[in-house]
Amino acid sequence: TMVEAPLLDTWWSARGLTPQTGSAATSPGTCRRPIMSSRTSFTRLSPPGPPSKPEVDKVDGHSVTVKWRRPTEDGGSDIIGYCVEKKEKRAMGWVRASKKSIAELSYEVTGLTEGVEYEFRVLAENKAGFGEPSEPSMPVRTIVPDLELDVELRRTLVVRAGCSIRLFVPIKGRPTPTVTWTKEGGPVPRAVIDTTESFTIVSAENEYGIGEAVETTDPIRASQAPTPPESIIPTDVTKSSVSLAWTKPKHDGGSRITGYVLEAQKKGTDQWAHVTTVKTMDFTVKNLNENEEYIFRVMAVNHSGRSAPRESKPIAVKDSTSLPEFDLRGVCQKIVIAKAGDDIKVEIPVMGRPRPTISWQKDGAALKLTQRTNVETTAATVVLSINECNRADSGVYTMTGKNIVGSVIDNITVKERDKQTCLDCC
Numbered sequence: 517t518m519v520e521a522p523l524l525d526t527w528w529s530a531r532g533l534t535p536q537t538g539s540a541a542t543s544p545g546t547c548r549r550p551i552m553s554s555r556t557s558f559t560r561l562s563p564p565g566p567p568s569k570p571e572v573d574k575v576d577g578h579s580v581t582v583k584w585r586r587p588t589e590d591g592g593s594d595i596i597g598y599c600v601e602k603k604e605k606r607a608m609g610w611v612r613a614s615k616k617s618i619a620e621l622s623y624e625v626t627g628l629t630e631g632v633e634y635e636f637r638v639l640a641e642n643k644a645g646f647g648e649p650s651e652p653s654m655p656v657r658t659i660v661p662d663l664e665l666d667v668e669l670r671r672t673l674v675v676r677a678g679c680s681i682r683l684f685v686p687i688k689g690r691p692t693p694t695v696t697w698t699k700e701g702g703p704v705p706r707a708v709i710d711t712t713e714s715f716t717i718v719s720a721e722n723e724y725g726i727g728e729a730v731e732t733t734d735p736i737r738a739s740q741a742p743t744p745p746e747s748i749i750p751t752d753v754t755k756s757s758v759s760l761a762w763t764k765p766k767h768d769g770g771s772r773i774t775g776y777v778l779e780a781q782k783k784g785t786d787q788w789a790h791v792t793t794v795k796t797m798d799f800t801v802k803n804l805n806e807n808e809e810y811i812f813r814v815m816a817v818n819h820s821g822r823s824a825p826r827e828s829k830p831i832a833v834k835d836s837t838s839l840p841e842f843d844l845r846g847v848c849q850k851i852v853i854a855k856a857g858d859d860i861k862v863e864i865p866v867m868g869r870p871r872p873t874i875s876w877q878k879d880g881a882a883l884k885l886t887q888r889t890n891v892e893t894t895a896a897t898v899v900l901s902i903n904e905c906n907r908a909d910s911g912v913y914t915m916t917g918k919n920i921v922g923s924v925i926d927n928i929t930v931k932e933r934d935k936q937t938c939l940d941c942c
Contacts, residue, residue, distance in 0.1 A: 563647035564640040565589035567598065570653040573622060577630040577658055578859075583622035584638045584650065593642040600625060605633040605655045611887055615904070617641065627859055627888070627903030633657045742769040742816045744826040745776070747843070747865050749896050751798070755806040755835045761798040761896030762814050762826065763863065771818045783809035783830050793817075798895045804833045840868035840917025842898075842926040853931045860902040862928065864915070866893075872917035872924075874898050879911045900928075907932050 568585035575581075586595060597617030601610040602625055613625045613636070628634060635652040697704050745762040752759035764773065778791040778799055791801055791812075804810060809832050813825035843865040844850055854860050866872065876883040876891050885891065889909070892899040902909050910932045917924045 561593050561642070561644040562591040563644045564591040564593075564595055564642050566648045566650040567638045567640050569651040570600075570636050570638050572636075572653060572656045574624075575656055575658060578628050579624055579626045580628060580634060580636070580656055580658065581622060581624045582636045582638070582653060585621065587640045587647065590640075591642050591644055591647065593644060595640050595642055597641045598623075599639045599641065599646060601637050601639070601649065602628075602634055605635055610637065610649075628658045630658050740769045741821040742773060742818050742823045743767045744823045745797075745814050745816055746826070746846075747896070748812060748814050748826050748828045749843070749865050749867055750828065750831050750869075751867075751871060751895055752800075753831060753833065753836060753869055755833065756804055757800055757802045758804060758810065758812070758831055758833060759798070759800040760812055760814075760828065761894070763865075763896060764797065765816045765823060768816075769818050769820055769823075771820060773816050773818055775817045777815045777817060777822060779813050779815075779825070781811045781813075783811055788813070806833055808833050836869060837919070837921045838867070838869045839921050840866065840872035840919055840924045842866055842915055842917065842924065844926060844928065847928055850927060851929045851931060853933060854905050855933055856906055857904050860900070860905050860909075860930065862900045863897050864899075864928075865897050866917060868917060868919050868921070868924075870919045872919040875916045875918070876900070877914040877916070880914075883913070902930070905930070905932050 565587040567587050570582040570584045573581045573583050582600065584598075597619055598614075598621075599612060600614045600618065600623045602613040603610045614623055625634075625636065633655045634657075635655050637649045637652045639646045639649045641647070695709075697707065697709055699705070743765040745765055748760060748762040750758055751761050760778070762776070775793050775795045776797065777793050778801070779788045780791050780801060781788045792799055801810075801812070809830045811827055811830050813827040815825050816823040847862060847864070852860060852862055866874065874891075874893055878884075883889070883891070888903045890901045892901070898915065900913060910930055912927050912929050914925060914927050917926075
């Protein structure tokens with residue numbers, strides 16, 4: 517009997533045999549090769565199971581590092597990578613956080629917003645595709661580790677030459693921040709540093725050990741005054757008031773900004789009058805003389821003192837209107853260049869009365885706002901933010917400012933350079 521098709525099972529039923537004492541297969545004196553079943557081995561592939569619940573390993577103001585363990589089920593195929601997804605705690609949908617497949621069991625998610633709570637989950641991938649996602653991580657808030665400098669440390673500390681100094685600094689942050697001490701950008705010489713979850717100590721010793729701190733002419737500063745606010749501009753002018761706004765300093769001097777001091781001067785005089793001390797970055801100065809010109813200046817304040825002042829242009833106090841104006845002096849040649857994967861943030865002061873409305877275009881079409889690309893309007897500026905930029909983000913970004921006086925258009929150009937381009941340039 518011939519079997520025409522391969523057998524998939526270990527049994528087969530022979531039909532249509534001729535009735536007799538024994539079948540042809542079992543006749544006495546006949547030895548025939550038994551019919552062998554054709555067995556084929558099949559391995560069915562399926563997506564892998566979920567990885568373990570991600571754990572947060574490191575947090576700062578704009579990034580979170582998560583780690584996880586492999587799935588217990590690989591679906592019959594080797595795991596070839598992982599995908600990390602993120603979402604804000606109050607959001608409904610998950611967004612992919614890793615652009616490429618991840619080979620390791622940890623990943624740093626960048627481009628996050630400071631002070632926002634996020635959740636993360638991980639999916640494993642094999643030849644059959646992505647499997648089910650893991651359980652979401654515990655919600656984690658992006659926050660910059662905080663150093664609590666004692667009031668005494670915010671002052672100038674002095675020691676006699678050849679003696680020693682011991683600094684004790686409480687720290688806050690979850691997970692526990694990594695603390696590094698430097699002196700003028702380099703390592704601290706002859707220092708013994710001890711760090712726990714709640715404080716860090718640095719003891720600088722000389723060859724004779726620890727001595728007593730006494731006064732000397734060479735001070736050691738634990739913090740210093742901040743740099744001036746970056747700009748100060750009028751946002752509204754009437755016949756008796758001027759509304760002002762300013763941007764924060766580039767450097768806080770090593771301690772938090774506690775407020776801003778605003779002063780005014782009539783044009784043509786040399787006397788400055790104190791107006792107010794505020795914690796916000798805007799203020800309306802009232803009861804001014806109509807048709808007089810004033811100059812205003814603002815200083816940032818921390819525990820070490822005041823910054824140098826930042827002055828406004830002379831401002832005429834009168835009911836007036838003006839065209840919108842973009843101050844692009846801070847953008848060199850109106851060009852922003854970034855490497856692939858970098859974050860871009862461009863802050864541009866805006867003037868005009870009444871306060872103009874701002875619209876954006878990219879390469880002649882309305883700018884599409886996404887989770888990576890966003891624009892923001894503050895009291896004094898417009899901000900363009902692009903997270904993890906890529907080649908598609910390159911182009912001409914057009915700003916249009918419009919009020920009842922008219923409209924003004926200005927441009928900035930974003931250029932993205934990948935690693936290979938940078939190597940070619942070299």
